Amino acid sequence: MKIKVIIADDNSFIREGMKIILNTYEEFEVLETVNDGLEALAFCKKHEVDVALLDVRMPNMNGVEATKLITEQTKTKPLILTTFDDDEYILDAIKNGAKGYLLKNNDPEQIRDAIKSVFNGNTVMQEVVLEKIKANLGENKPESKVDISLFTERELDIMSLIAKGLSNKEISKQLFISEGTIANYISSILGKTGLNHRTQIAIYYLTGKVN
Structure with a gap:
């Protein structure tokens, strides 16, 4: 089964170039390229789209x-493709449900x-x-701004390491607990905060805000 993708970018050169690149991979089917978010939303509401690449x-x-x-009204997963000029949008995109934030200058692979x-x-x-987020917040290092009374000491440790950009595997090595246990802690944190994924945990840890 192919992953159904749409590409939304007002630069026709970029979106058509991205379409050509993705069509070289057999696992993708580029259903459509559109000029703006409104067209992307309309298409996702009418068709089954797995991932929407959004400028x-x-x-x-x-x-x-x-x-x-798109997150509220469809099952499509939004993935932001951006440049460094879009720094101020990072936090809002993640809060709005973006499943990823990727720079356009990445290799096709x-x-x-x-x-x-x-x-x-x-x-x-x-x-x-993630480093850009920290820089925009004026943080030289992750410093908790959350209500610590809501969480266990171990949960706070894990949130801190997530905010540093560590993976579950890296956290496992540092805290000497299994990746499965870490996943359980993360589920607990998500349940207490109403957040959806680890990137939102990192932002919450740095800002103390869930929305």
């Missing part, structure tokens, strides 16, 4: 707004792997983008 800056409806509505990862239920956040 941030688009006319009529930008990628951040489209992410929110990395974009392919990101789409597959998002399709399989994972969240893709490039470390360099």
Whole structure:
């Protein structure tokens, strides 16, 4: 079964180039390319789309707004493709339900792997983008701004390491507990906060805000 994808970007050169690249991989089927978020939303509501690649800056409806509505109204998973010029949109896109935030200058193989990862239920956040979030918040290192009374000491430890960009495997090595146990802790954190994935946990840990 092929992963059904649409591409939304107001730059026709970029979206058509991306379509050509993705069509070279047998696991993808590019259903459509569109000019803005409004067109992306309309298409996702009428068709079964697995992953929507969304530019941030688009006319009529930008990628951040489209992410929110696509997440609320369809089963499509939004994946933001961006440039460093879009830093101010990162937090809003993640809060709105983006399943990934990826730079356009990545190699085709990395974009392919990101789409597959998002399709399989994972969240893709490039470390360099997470660093941008921290820089925008004025944080030199992760510092908790959450209500610590809501969480156990171990949950706070795990949230801190997630905010540093560590994977479950890396956290496992550092805390000497199994990856399965870490997954259970993360589920508990998500349940207490109402968040959906680990990237939102990182942002919550840094900002103390869930929305």
